[in-house]
Amino acid sequence: MEARTALTISVIRTTHALLPLLHKAQRPRVVNVMSGRGSFTMNDDPQRIESRLRGLVYPVSKAALxxxxxxxxxxLPGFRINAVDPGFTATAINNHTGTxxxxxxARRSCGSPWRSTGPADGSSTPQVRLAGSELGCAPTSWRRPRSFR
Structure with missing residues (x-):
């Protein structure tokens, strides 16, 4: 329950609390920290470590994010909505075994999502950055979304 709250509910509360300020910004953007553990594509790829890891709460919470x-x-058309994956980071959650x-x-995650102006076509397609390289949208099955009308 704590992971779900920290990884999803707190993001919703924070984003909604900041929306009035974001709407006033010239180039509003939101950057969420995701994980390959929450990616269907990465979990289904036998070449990736994510496919060999087990767990319920953390990967499900990251998939929800x-x-x-x-x-x-x-x-939020006109906003730049990004997600970054900082990679396998040594923290208490993995007993400091990260690479x-x-x-x-943090340095890897603080690059292009903040500087990026987003896709040239002006879409709000989520841009995902994995361990320092642009991936475009992930999971790969995402398509350019239509705005709510």
Missing amino acids: NMLTYQYARA STPAQS
Whole structure:
């Protein structure tokens, strides 16, 4: 329950609390921190470590955050809605076995989602950055969303 609250409900509350300010911004953007653990594509790829890991709460919560990011992109045309995956970071949740320090992961995550102006066509398609490289939309089955009308 704590992971669900921290990884999804708190994102909703924070985003909604900041919406009045974001609507006034010239280039409003939201950046969520996702994880390959919540990606159907990555969990289904036998070459990826995510396909060999087990768990319920964390991966399900991160999958929910991926969908939440997608839905915000649909609901907020004109906003840049991004998600970053900092990679396998050494934290207490994985007994500090990650391949990157928190500082390295933070540096990797703070690049293009903040500087990016988004797709040239002006769409609000979620942009995902995985461990320092642009991936476009993830999971790969995402399509350009239509705005709510």
